[in-house]
């Protein structure tokens with residue numbers, strides 16, 4: 053699941069509805085814990101407002117193992 | 124509710140009596156600690172079996188003198204994460220020498236049965252529809268216990284150092300594996 | 303080292319099998335995440351920002367070369383080629399698949415290791431002095447008792463659902479290298495006036511949201527009473543510790559609210575009643591365990607080795623490394639080697655699979671096959687001959703592990719922070735990296751001298767910021783990373799908690815702020831003073847003035 057596939061909604065009730073719709077995926081273990089996050093519309097798609105969600109979406113900002121972070 | 128005694132499903136003869144209700148004559152009555160305290164003088168005159176249910180914040184020490192009259196002490200787990208009843212069960216068995224039924228009620232999970240039994244519980248209220256055989260298989264998952272227990276198989280210490288032969292070297296369990 | 307007998311082995315095997323069943327039930331959907339959660343947490347399996355994380359116990363920080371190899375194998379096979387050593391002497395793998403975790407536990411069991419009780423509200427993996435058995439100031443080897451406690455606490459039926467997690471540390475020396483006073487229980491081995499062995503027992507230390515320094519509740523506990531006394535402490539805590547508020551559930555809050563004296567009296571009372579039914583610790587069992595920790599067969603060596611001295615004179619790089627990365631061994635002709643996991647550009651505590659193997663090889667050839675993990679996230683080769691230090695240094699250098707900075711400003715303790723951790727407010731690792739880069743000049747590091755910087759990404763304090771000489775705590779300001787600085791913390795035998803120096807700094811300003819603090823110290827220090835000494839003498843004021851430009855109250 054990527055940010056590019058995101059549904060963006062503006063109302064909290066819509067977000068709750070979306071989360072409720074993931075129940076089948078949760079039951080089938082395709083998804084562990086769905087939740088909503090706040091984003092802003094950037095030039096190229098959506099950008100999470102909090103640093104946490106940016107890192108969750110893009111991975112660690114530091115090299116680890118043999119992996120180098122994306123610029 | 125399914126009652127597990129030892130490792131078998133059992134009928135439950137105990138009737139849980141709400142604090143305002145009359146205590147039924149001739150039946151096994153399970154009362155709260157508060158009810159017991161309030162009506163103790165009358166209740167001791169009864170002929171039928173009596174049991175007390177303790178919430179997780181109620182230590183069994185205050186009912187120490189009453190234990191000879193009690194056929195059942197039920198310890199309630201309001202949440203499985205509330206571990207106080209484990210201590211209370213050990214106090215009942217090891218400090219107070221209680222030999223009657225100690226029952227786990229409330230949020231009882233399969234993967235905690237083994238801990239409960241080690242602490243001295245010998246009866247367990249399982250959720251509706253629980254497969255008793257499957258739940259009991261939890262008892263067999265771990266066979267090694269480092270701690271002395273209120274009941275159950277001997278501890279690692281007992282196996283390493285049997286009482287009859289306090290020898291200089293521990294017994295056969297000392298077979299070391301090589302890499 | 304301790305070796306499992308068939309009982310110990312059966313337990314970890316059965317435990318791994320049990321967890322395999324639980325994972326299967328989870329993957330088939332029979333268990334929900336909510337039901338699975340307590341089960342996985344009892345096996346050190348967390349759900350982190352990007353993936354599951356497995357935390358493997360390294361009891362009292364002691365590893366054999368073969369165990370280190372197994373960790374390398376796990377890192378390469380089921381993770382992304384590396385592991386992360388923590389401040390509690392454990393190792394974490396950040397990228398396993400849930401379906402592979404049972405195989406990881408089997409691979410651990412094959413080398414007498416496990417992930418039992420590395421999470422959850424139970425007695426966590428016991429930590430100890432990383433120099434146990436080799437330190438020249440040691441009274442007795444704490445690993446003997448740490449192993450006894452490991453066994454007693456493993457799957458303890460009464461204490462697996464405590465109000466909160468519970469951490470025990472043991473040392474055998476007056477110098478505290480295990481942060482005893484910030485543990486739920488700290489045990490310091492000592493002798494009474496008759497020469498009998500026992501413990502000073504400290505209770506109620508801790509970090510997190512409400513940091514506290516532990517109080518001694520018994521100055522001498524005979525060794526035979528260790529387990530009954532621990533059982534008494536745990537029982538009082540289990541029955542009376544708060545369960546209504548997560549942040550008030552640690553034993554430190556109970557000790558604080560009752561008062562240490564009252565708490566101690568309750569423990570003593572419980573302990574006397576436990577005499578007959580508690581877990582006995584007969585002398586023959588202590589003897590059995592002690593036999594595993596007898597010193598290896600050292601050679602009789604001269605205290606000075608001419609080749610070693612000559613190389614130190616000629617080779618500055620080697621000399622530098624010797625200056626910071628060696629500690630005095632109790633045997634003449636041997637040294638304790640600290641292996642820094644804080645290179646420039648690295649993440650504190652991280653180590654690649656190939657590096658683990660290099661350390662394992664060096665341990666096998668030069669250190670009786672033994673390795674230790676320190677609470678500062680470094681490794682130790684505990685017994686290296688002075689004559690072989692050159693070879694060890696070259697071997698380490700070949701693996702990129704020769705960073706000569708142990709105890710210096712760049713030997714930073716840092717938790718995984720926001721790059722990996724679900725609970726974090728801010729990143730820790732890149733902050734550490736920037737500071738390491740800023741102070742990369744070795745002459746300058748040596749001039750600054752002993753200085754510990756500790757960084758935590760949130761108030762949980764896994765990076766021990768409260769006890770850093772300079773502590774850095776990540777805070778969240780409207781989704782942005784900020785850092786609060788504390789000064790004057792210490793986790794040694796003079797333990798103290800750092801005090802907040804003032805308003806927090808942004809991600810981009812924090813490195814400069816650290817540099818200002820170091821510059822202030824250099825300007826203020828007297829001859830021979832370490833950072834901590836200077837801070838304790840002059841207080842926070844000069845640092846505040848230099849950091850914030852104005853005199854603050």
Ligand code: SF4
Nearest residue numbers: 717723726759760764
């Ligand atoms: S201190 Fe906070 S951010 Fe760092 S590892 Fe612990 S919980 Fe995570």
